[in-house]
Amino acid sequence: MKRALTVLLLSLPVLCPAQGRPNPPCDRWPTNIAENSLKDAGMLGNIDYTKTQAVQLSSEKIGKSEDGEQLWREVYHITFHEKGGKKIKVIAVNDAGEFECSMSAVEVFVVSNHLLPKVESDRMFKQIE
Template identity: 50%
Template sequence: MALVHLKNAGITDPTKIDESKTKAVRLASEKVGKDLYRQIYDITFIEKNGPRIEVITSSEASAQECSMSGVDVFVVSRRLGGP
C-alpha cells in the first residue's frame, strides 16, 4: 500500500522500483484491542536508476486480516544521525 500512496502522490511509480532491493523493517507492534495490533514499519524503496525513497507506515492488523485499517504513509525527507 505504501507504494500505491507514493504513486498517487506523484513521488514514484512501481515500474521504477527495483523490488529485489526493497527493505522493510518492523519498528513496533503493539496490541490495541482484542486480536488487533498497530504495526509501524520503516520501508526503503530503491529506484532502478538509484534514488532511495524511505517511508514509515502505520496500520492495524489482526490474525484474520493483515489490513484492518488504512495505511498512513510518512515520507522521510531527511535522516539525521545514524550511519
C-alpha cells in the same frame, strides 16, 4: 552467589517474552499501500523490487475488533529503491488482526531526511539503513 545472579539475568528474556502478533508480520500489506500512495502522489517511479526493504519497528496490542479479534498496531520503516538509484523512505502505520493484515487504512509518512547519530556503530540505525 554471582553464578546464581548470572543465571537469573540470562533467563529473564525467556521468562518475559515480547508481545508480538502470533502470526508472522504483515510487511507486504503496508509496503504495497505505501508504494501505491507514493506513485499516486508522483513521488515514486520505476522500482527495483529486489532492493525494497521493510523493517518492523513496533507491534503493540491495541484492543479487539468488533468481532472480538485481537488487534495490533504495527509500524514499519520501508525503503524503496528506484532503478535510477534514488531512495524513498517511508514510515507506514496500520492495524492488523490475528489472521488479517488489513484491519485499517495504512498511514504513510514520507521520511525526507534521516539524521544519523554521531555514533555510527548503533545497531538499530544500521538495521534500518
